[in-house]
Amino acid sequence: MKPSKAVRNGARALVESLERAGVDTVFGYPGGNVLDVFDCLRDSRLRFILNRHEQGAVHCADGYSRATGRPGVVLVTSGPGLTNTITGLGCANMDGVPLVVICGQVELNRIGTDAFQEADTTGLTRAVSKHNFLIKNADEIPETVAQAFYIATHGKPGPVVIDLPCDVQRAATSATYPERISLRAYHPECAASARDVATLAKWLNAAKRPVIYAGGGVIAADAARDLTAMAEKANIPVVTTLMGIGSFDTAHPLAMGMAGIYGTAAAKTALEKADFILALGVRFNDRVTEGAKTSRGVKIVQVDCDPSAIDKNVVVTMGIVADIKDLLTVVASRVKTASHPDWLSVLEALKPIKPKYVPLHRGVIMPQSVIDAVAEATRGRCVLVTDVGQHQMFAARRFPHSRPRRFITSGGMGAMGFGIPAAIGAAIGGAEGPIVAIVGDGGAQMTAEELLLAARERLPIAFIVMNNGTLGMIRQMQKRYFIGDYSNPDFVLLAKAYGLASARVSDPEKLGAAVAKAVRAKKPYLLEVVVDGEATV
Amino acid sequence: MKTTKSESIYRLNCFVENKPGVLARIVGLISGRGYNIQTLNVGPTEDGTVSRMRIDVLATDRVVNQIILQLRNQVNVIEVTSRRQ
Numbered sequence: 001m002k003p004s005k006a007v008r009n010g011a012r013a014l015v016e017s018l019e020r021a022g023v024d025t026v027f028g029y030p031g032g033n034v035l036d037v038f039d040c041l042r043d044s045r046l047r048f049i050l051n052r053h054e055q056g057a058v059h060c061a062d063g064y065s066r067a068t069g070r071p072g073v074v075l076v077t078s079g080p081g082l083t084n085t086i087t088g089l090g091c092a093n094m095d096g097v098p099l100v101v102i103c104g105q106v107e108l109n110r111i112g113t114d115a116f117q118e119a120d121t122t123g124l125t126r127a128v129s130k131h132n133f134l135i136k137n138a139d140e141i142p143e144t145v146a147q148a149f150y151i152a153t154h155g156k157p158g159p160v161v162i163d164l165p166c167d168v169q170r171a172a173t174s175a176t177y178p179e180r181i182s183l184r185a186y187h188p189e190c191a192a193s194a195r196d197v198a199t200l201a202k203w204l205n206a207a208k209r210p211v212i213y214a215g216g217g218v219i220a221a222d223a224a225r226d227l228t229a230m231a232e233k234a235n236i237p238v239v240t241t242l243m244g245i246g247s248f249d250t251a252h253p254l255a256m257g258m259a260g261i262y263g264t265a266a267a268k269t270a271l272e273k274a275d276f277i278l279a280l281g282v283r284f285n286d287r288v289t290e291g292a293k294t295s296r297g298v299k300i301v302q303v304d305c306d307p308s309a310i311d312k313n314v315v316v317t318m319g320i321v322a323d324i325k326d327l328l329t330v331v332a333s334r335v336k337t338a339s340h341p342d343w344l345s346v347l348e349a350l351k352p353i354k355p356k357y358v359p360l361h362r363g364v365i366m367p368q369s370v371i372d373a374v375a376e377a378t379r380g381r382c383v384l385v386t387d388v389g390q391h392q393m394f395a396a397r398r399f400p401h402s403r404p405r406r407f408i409t410s411g412g413m414g415a416m417g418f419g420i421p422a423a424i425g426a427a428i429g430g431a432e433g434p435i436v437a438i439v440g441d442g443g444a445q446m447t448a449e450e451l452l453l454a455a456r457e458r459l460p461i462a463f464i465v466m467n468n469g470t471l472g473m474i475r476q477m478q479k480r481y482f483i484g485d486y487s488n489p490d491f492v493l494l495a496k497a498y499g500l501a502s503a504r505v506s507d508p509e510k511l512g513a514a515v516a517k518a519v520r521a522k523k524p525y526l527l528e529v530v531v532d533g534e535a536t537v
Numbered sequence: 538m539k540t541t542k543s544e545s546i547y548r549l550n551c552f553v554e555n556k557p558g559v560l561a562r563i564v565g566l567i568s569g570r571g572y573n574i575q576t577l578n579v580g581p582t583e584d585g586t587v588s589r590m591r592i593d594v595l596a597t598d599r600v601v602n603q604i605i606l607q608l609r610n611q612v613n614v615i616e617v618t619s620r621r622q
Binding site: 122123126127131132134151155183184185186306307308310311312315 | 553554557558561562565569599602603606607609610611612613614615
């Protein structure tokens, strides 16, 4: 770190460092132990977005990052400010979303004394973040910020937490932002060996029933195009995970849809009957393998930038630790063109990917038809953000997903309440619209307070609340009616109270027009769709 | 020590940066997976910025391999080796 004449306080050094790191937007919520930083934000280049809850702030930054590919930044206060971020952190950590979350802390000499609004930040966030820092000296601020962004965005991305005591924010420092980042023990750079590449190409060329199994790692590595080129060259069918949606155009003839318990028949069969699986950026999650731990004689090559993902849930034939984009580039030239007509015709017979449904009750809207109405109104060209539950699976399976970073959903953590703030974050990140957030009536109430932000920032988001008057996925799992005192507020009035235009539709005949109006409103708009509560995924 | 067929005691030798919180991070990583640490030794090395940890865990080889890979992923972990006891 070069000494500099410019002496300023730690808070100023932090804000300067964020600017140097290329940050343009900070989400968050103020509090007593982070006021010095907020004071410096006012005359910085950074755009501050005032959320209404810290969980919303983290989900906003998460949606911003998933939509743009840039790390999201959050600023919150100590104690309750920090504990409110935990769900958001866990969600980003599971799905590998790069975030830098900065929180205030009590004075250094009060740490551990049960001081007012004190929480053990590093202890609480250890299990839900990729890494965390407690800064004890203002001179460490610029370098720590640089390291935090490096760690968040290199290797498997993830959230990094910086705990910054309020007296460190006030202490003077002349430390400057480092030109180069040096981490003694963290070197996530990786490349496949020539031998591994040769073996992979040999097996791929010899395979009679190959399949590519693509996950979120493909999108994180910006390798969607390379994946398509590889699949097309050797006519290999492609199955994606929930997180891999968008890495391969679902309208492509080689697309077999999503794997897993809510996946397509074609995807299931492709994985079951394949003699060779090329797994790219996946961890063989239990939602897909349903507990299987071995490859049952199938050759599996697993490629991931994270060494600990290899063999984690399923023991594979060969693991390759590499950047997926780099690997696909190298392997593509060695893969021979092939057609696999018999194999593809088996799978072709199991399509269509879009499952059929039968209306259960006359005059009642089926949830599936809401997704179809959104697809029709936007011609499939929108950023589709979901919450968690039945509507999420309908959206994953039925919508025509064609590009990466256009389907935003909480995969690993399955955090209800994600949808509304993540859509706001995507809109603030400048995602090419329209932006449609599909949420259930359960999740809508977990983060409804962020609707105010959408109204104040005049964000062009259509919030579609699929109201079935029940926690549909849970009811479905219980296989019986969820009878209790579950009840909802009036969503149309709630939206009005927050300053959004809103409407309700319950007639299937009027659904298409109502959805079209919502997605074309070019302003914050909430549409409550009363759907059949007995529908199942 | 009662062990199941496939479990044995493995000794993990870790060289880590000598920074606050590193011990908690490593112990948390192992205990968070539901495995019990049998023995734990932490001490300085000739290089004052590096600490050495010796951790004995009872686990299967597959689990130990996962633990090692996850330890190596940690930002403060310099090197990990293991030996079956």
